[in-house]
Amino acid sequence: MKDSMNVVITGVGGQGNVLAARLLAAVALRRGLEVTVGDVYGLTQRGGSVASHVRWSEDRPLPPLVPTGALDVLVAFEPLEALRIQTQCGNRGTAALVNASPVMPIGVQSGRFPYPNEEDLWSLLDSMTGGLWRIAGSVAAREMGNLQVLNTVMLGALCASGLLDFEAAAFEEAIERELPARFVALNLEAFERGRELCRPA
Amino acid sequence: MNERDGNVMNVEAPERVLMLGNEAIARGALEGGIAYATGYPGNPSSEILETLFKTAEAHGVAVEWSVNEIVALEAAAAFAFAGKRAVVTMKQNGLNVAADFLTTVALDELPGGLLVVVCDDPGPLTSSNEQDSRHFARIAQVPLLEPSTSQEAKDMAAYGLDLSQRFGVPCLLRAVSRLSHGRGPVSPGPVPSPGSTPRFDTTRPMVGLPFLVTQNHARILRLRETVRAEFEASSWNELRGPHGASTLVVASGLSTVYGDEALRRLDLEDRVALLKLGTIWPLPAERILEALAPAETVLFLEEVDPFVEDAVKVIFAENAERVGPIRFLGKNDGFVAGPFGPGVGEMNTDTAQSALSRLFDRRPADTATLPPDLQDRARDLLVPRELSFCQGCPHRASFLAVKTALALDGRDGFLVGDIGCYGMAAGNTGFQQIKALHCMGSGMGNASGFSRLKAFGFDQPVVAVAGDSTFFHAGLPALANAVHQNADAVFIVLDNAVTAMTGFQINPATPAAISKDKRELRIEEAARGLGASAAVLDPVADVQAAVNAVLDAVRGGGVHVLVFRHGCATFFQKRVDRRKQPPARVDTALCLGDQCGCNRFCSRILGCPAILFDPATGVARIDEQVCTGCGLCVQVCPRGAIRLDRPEDESA
Numbered sequence: 001m002k003d004s005m006n007v008v009i010t011g012v013g014g015q016g017n018v019l020a021a022r023l024l025a026a027v028a029l030r031r032g033l034e035v036t037v038g039d040v041y042g043l044t045q046r047g048g049s050v051a052s053h054v055r056w057s058e059d060r061p062l063p064p065l066v067p068t069g070a071l072d073v074l075v076a077f078e079p080l081e082a083l084r085i086q087t088q089c090g091n092r093g094t095a096a097l098v099n100a101s102p103v104m105p106i107g108v109q110s111g112r113f114p115y116p117n118e119e120d121l122w123s124l125l126d127s128m129t130g131g132l133w134r135i136a137g138s139v140a141a142r143e144m145g146n147l148q149v150l151n152t153v154m155l156g157a158l159c160a161s162g163l164l165d166f167e168a169a170a171f172e173e174a175i176e177r178e179l180p181a182r183f184v185a186l187n188l189e190a191f192e193r194g195r196e197l198c199r200p201a
Numbered sequence: 202m203n204e205r206d207g208n209v210m211n212v213e214a215p216e217r218v219l220m221l222g223n224e225a226i227a228r229g230a231l232e233g234g235i236a237y238a239t240g241y242p243g244n245p246s247s248e249i250l251e252t253l254f255k256t257a258e259a260h261g262v263a264v265e266w267s268v269n270e271i272v273a274l275e276a277a278a279a280f281a282f283a284g285k286r287a288v289v290t291m292k293q294n295g296l297n298v299a300a301d302f303l304t305t306v307a308l309d310e311l312p313g314g315l316l317v318v319v320c321d322d323p324g325p326l327t328s329s330n331e332q333d334s335r336h337f338a339r340i341a342q343v344p345l346l347e348p349s350t351s352q353e354a355k356d357m358a359a360y361g362l363d364l365s366q367r368f369g370v371p372c373l374l375r376a377v378s379r380l381s382h383g384r385g386p387v388s389p390g391p392v393p394s395p396g397s398t399p400r401f402d403t404t405r406p407m408v409g410l411p412f413l414v415t416q417n418h419a420r421i422l423r424l425r426e427t428v429r430a431e432f433e434a435s436s437w438n439e440l441r442g443p444h445g446a447s448t449l450v451v452a453s454g455l456s457t458v459y460g461d462e463a464l465r466r467l468d469l470e471d472r473v474a475l476l477k478l479g480t481i482w483p484l485p486a487e488r489i490l491e492a493l494a495p496a497e498t499v500l501f502l503e504e505v506d507p508f509v510e511d512a513v514k515v516i517f518a519e520n521a522e523r524v525g526p527i528r529f530l531g532k533n534d535g536f537v538a539g540p541f542g543p544g545v546g547e548m549n550t551d552t553a554q555s556a557l558s559r560l561f562d563r564r565p566a567d568t569a570t571l572p573p574d575l576q577d578r579a580r581d582l583l584v585p586r587e588l589s590f591c592q593g594c595p596h597r598a599s600f601l602a603v604k605t606a607l608a609l610d611g612r613d614g615f616l617v618g619d620i621g622c623y624g625m626a627a628g629n630t631g632f633q634q635i636k637a638l639h640c641m642g643s644g645m646g647n648a649s650g651f652s653r654l655k656a657f658g659f660d661q662p663v664v665a666v667a668g669d670s671t672f673f674h675a676g677l678p679a680l681a682n683a684v685h686q687n688a689d690a691v692f693i694v695l696d697n698a699v700t701a702m703t704g705f706q707i708n709p710a711t712p713a714a715i716s717k718d719k720r721e722l723r724i725e726e727a728a729r730g731l732g733a734s735a736a737v738l739d740p741v742a743d744v745q746a747a748v749n750a751v752l753d754a755v756r757g758g759g760v761h762v763l764v765f766r767h768g769c770a771t772f773f774q775k776r777v778d779r780r781k782q783p784p785a786r787v788d789t790a791l792c793l794g795d796q797c798g799c800n801r802f803c804s805r806i807l808g809c810p811a812i813l814f815d816p817a818t819g820v821a822r823i824d825e826q827v828c829t830g831c832g833l834c835v836q837v838c839p840r841g842a843i844r845l846d847r848p849e850d851e852s853a
Contacts (some may be wrong), residue, residue, distance in 0.1 A: 003465070012586065022384070025219055029386055035219065037384035041326075047810055049586045061350045063458045064383035067466070067550040069570040080584070087579040091570055104813075105586040106630075110805045111814040116582035124582065128575050 003057055005164070006066040009154075010051040010085045011077030012103045013041065016151030020075070021052030023155060026174040027166050028056045038064025047106060049081055065089075073163050074129070075154055077137065078103045079121055086128050093130035095163050097198065099154060101138035131201055133161060140193045149190035156194020161201065168195065220387040222380040223248035225351040226318055229358025230288040231260055233316070234393045237280040238264045239273035241674065242703035243292030244327035245381040246320035250290055251704065261395050266706050269641070269674040270295035274302050274317065281313035281371075282407055283399035286362050290318045293332045294620075294640055298675075300337060307341040307371055308417040309407045314366035316358060317343075320376045323504045324539075324547035327702075329620050329639060331546070333506040335453075338373050338482035342421050344428050345373040345482035346437065347454030351385035353479065357437065359390070364431075368424055375481070377504055379547070380455045429483040437479030440492050446474040448560070449496040451489075451513060453478050453503035456548045460502045463553035466565040473557070478509060486516045493517060493524045500556060501531035504548040530556065589630045592811040593770030593829030596623050598740040598747065599695055600631040601807070601837070602765075603664060606751035607634075614662030614755060617644035617651070619675075621668040622702045623695050630808050635666065642667055642675025645692055649679055652688035662691075662755040669696040670708035672724055677731070683760045684732040691754040692733070692762045694724050697769040705772045728762035735762040742767070744836050770829050783846060784811070784828035785835055791842035792820040803834045803843065 007024065009017045021037050028035045033056040041050045055062045071089045074096040076082030082098040090096075108115045126132050135157045141150040152175070159168050168191075175187050220228065227249045230238060238257075240250045250264060257264040267273035270291040280287035291299060296319045303317065319337075322328040338345035346361050348354040354376060361372040409417075432438065442464075450473055452460040457477040464470050476492040478484070493499065493513075501510040510531040517524060530536035532543040536559075539545065539552040558564055571579075590597045600616075600623075607614040618624060618635040619642055627635040637647055648665035667676045672694045683690045698715065700706040707715060709722040728735040740747035747765065754761040794814075800806065803821050804814040811828035814821055823834075823843070835843045 022219065025384060029217065029219055035384075035386060037219065038379060039382055039384075047586060047589055047591075060461065061352075061385060061458055063455070063462055063550050064379045065549060067462070067554065069565075070466075080582075083579055084583055087571070087576060087583065105584055106589045106808060106810055107584065107587055109810070109813045110808055111801060111816070112805065113584050116584065121582055124575070124578055128571055128579065 004062060005056050005072055006070050007054040007073045007075065007164075008051050008066060008071055008085050008089065009054065009075045010049070010081045012081060013048045013050050015077040015103075016148065017050055017052045017077065020151040020155050021054050023152075023171065023174045023178055024054050024158075026178055027170045028054070030170060030174070031166070033057065034059060034061055036062045036064050040065070049084060051081075051085055073158070074098075075158050077150055077154060079118070079125070080105075080116065082125060083121060086125065090128060092128070095131040095161070095201070096125060096129045097133040097135055097154065097157050097161060098125065099137035099150065100134050133157065133198055135197050137194065137197065140197060141190065144190060144193065146186065149187060152187040152190035153194035153197070156191040157198035159191070160195040160198040163201075217386045217388050219384045220351050220355070221248055221382060221384050222348070222351050222354045222376055223320070223382070224252045225355035225387050226358045226374070226376065227252035228387065228389055229355035230316065230362065231256070231262070231392045232355070232390045233314070233359035233362030234286050234396065235262055235288050235362065236285040236395065237277060237287040238262060238290070239267045239277045239287070240290035241267055241270045241273055241295055242700050242706045243295050244703055245322055245376075245378040246290045246292045246295075246318065247703045247706070248381070249318060260392060266708065268709060270299040271302050274299040274306070278302070278306050278315055280399070281311040281315040281365070283401045284312040284397065285399050286314035286366060288316045288318060288358070288362070290320070292328065293319060293321045293334045294328065294330065295319070296334050296337055297332075298641070300340070303337065303343070303371065304341045305409045307343050308409060308414060308421060310369040310405070310420075311365065311371070312369070312402065312405070314362040315371040316361045316365060316374060317371055318358070318374045318376065320378070320381045321505070322378050326378055331505055333504070333508060334375055335481055335508045336506070341371075342425055343371050343373055343482075344368075344480070345375060347375045347479060347481045348380060349455050349457040349477065349479065351383070351387050353437070354380060355387050355389070357479065364428070368428060370421065370424060370428075375454070377455055425483050429485065432480035432483065432485045433487050435480050435485065438485050438488050439477045440474060440488070441477060442474035443471055445495040446472060447495065447497040448473045449492055449499045450475045451478065451492070451499060451501050451509060452476070453481055453509045456502035456504060456553070459548055459550050459553045462550045463557050466550070466554055467557055467561065467563055468566065469557060469561060472561075481509065484509070484512050484516065489513055489516055490520055490523060493527060496527055497525070498528045498530065498560070500560065501529070501537060502548060502553050505546075506544055507532040530560070587630070588625050588628055589808060589810060590622070590625065591771045592809055592827050593774070593831040594622070595697055595741050595765065595767035595770065596626065596631065596695060597807065597809065598744050598767070598833045599693065599765045600626045600634045602740050602744055602747035603666075603693065603751055604632045604634055605748045606755065607662065607664070609748070609752055610662055610755055612660060612662055614664065616664045616666055617647045618666040619643045619671060621671060623666060623668060626666070641671050642679055645676050645679035646682070648690040648692065649683040649686060649688050652683065652690050653686070655689070664691045664693060664751065664755060666693045666695060668700070669694060669698070669710035669724060670700040673709045673722065677727065680728060680733060680760070680762070681731050688760055689758045690760050691751070692760070693751070694762060694764045696724055696764050696766040699769050699772050701769040701772060705769065724764050725762065733760040733762045735764060737764040737766055739767050740765045741831050741833055744833060770831065774829060782830040784825040784830050785823050785832065785843050785845050786825070787821045787823055788842045788844060789818065789820050791840050793840060794819040794821070797840060799839050803838055807834060807837065809834060
């Protein structure tokens, strides 16, 4: 087997990538793996590009960030951010799960430049990756009445994709262990919704 | 941050938990028996004290955000003077502030333990320099530890406190952003119960009188050799890889894991030895000489400066008869270089790998890199997510007021500032108003000097800006100087109640209702006490009044302090009753869009994340989910097309 696994969970500040990364890392840690998480964020509280690098190996601590070209699995809460991370550290074999709903950068909102043509963006993502899942994560989260659970919905999709060797029960246990009690039921439901949104390759 | 974060302090062995490097340092300080923790917030160091605040009471530890780093260090030292242990935390810029005390307390023989944690920000993610703080260990002649993992960060913090007390010397622990903000598994150890009652031994004064300095200096140089002897046997340093290898990598702290990964990716683990160093000052010279003995080529991995590289070359030169000729590769010869050149920016696996790739002429086997044509197509599509003040941020109103006032004044006036959220006013979100930005409080000192340029014919108005916390950190001496020198200066203090940039810490200006047991200090009272005139305004409630106040101040003489007081929108968002603070809305019948002549002022110029230009309808639109209802856009729309309506049904 590969001696390390490199996952990046990316999105826009406020979408909850840090928590999703902690849950995934908690699952890997329970497996007895050597896990490292590196959170990348800039100056702003909200609206900026953010990414959590979750890496593990059988036997030794890894650096916090995925080296150029070494990304195995990309989980993106936003399509433009998927492209950003894939360009930074992806390769032709990277598997990508991407939430379909864009979040407009401030420069787009103010009309200074356009958001990329979505057809171009998705076709480019497809040719840059070794497998692309387009996940209706925001739609599912909104149907649940809470856009805040997008991160757990996407974790559910990641679990169902079969890209990682982790059972649903391990994620559910992590949700129960790591989250404050009052958020557990909601996030378990979001996780189940996410699993329904994805089929294994 | 998640609410579970506090729980990492409550775990017990043998449970292994993921901790931020900073959480691990906090845990290590607890296990090292601290009674006191101080610091000044600054990325990437802030989470250490944040973590300790959550458990302070449970473990009987006093924790405080001090007004600045030197006060934090002086306060922490008092505990060490009285036989207790204390930790003090700061970012790299902060160590400069604290350095005056550090270099003098280093000459004392401390009865207690004092750990100084400095978190450097290479390739700066959130800093105005990328200084390598390891140099301070050499300047002050104090021991320096540099961890490579969260586990080591915890263990070294506890060890550093113990070392400090055993040798009576302050100990430095240096982390870097990726370690501070990276999570890794940690096995916690026991937290000791509170020790003896503190007492200052008046027969052993801690005084740095000149005639005592030379003897104390000589003593700490002897002590350095005692500490070195301990480090020679320390397990923080480790020689890994094949015995007798002709190529050796020497790595400091976190660079160890970068080197380790690069060697594995290049399949060089059987050919290259790696000397992991965790005790960086004084360096374990004998351990290094043993590792150098079989080596023909030595490559250094460290962040930022060639600190270990230089020191190892001195050890090599002093022992030339024991080790053969060696080719040294590092930052001095430019062999180890990131995208910005040698000695610039972060170390990472890519940089380590690129140096080793060239040395051995091999590439990693597993990387199917993206072809250049795909990368080019991606770059064409990748629009940026620019930095922006948050929705409802009072700084937006403040800088709009300054911009407008300086334009009305018409003498090419400008703004000088410093670091904090408001530093983003050097960019689009603050209308590119700040023209000089350096360190805490620097704008106010600059303004004091600009005033004296008038004697040389300088006639541009200068306005200085600082935050509430910055005012108490470094603004007070600059203000005193300006008043004392009879300067003409305008100081705007952006008082948003908390230290927002670093995570909403409390500071002396924080209202007592939030800071609870702390006493609130009023910026305007301090300013008046120092002889300046001072006024308080809310720039969000009445932006025109703020414009007028700035204009009057720049046209008048003397030192004027304008306190722009409005709470941080992001901090107070959860406290706001949305029924009383409804979002703004655009009256589409009144908004003329591109026909207006306002050049889409609300969406394009104001740059609030809640305001969109809707190409479909050709008029502005407010995102109700995002809008905080601050009302700034209502005041600036020339058509009066934006309104804040109270909902008709309060019970809805």
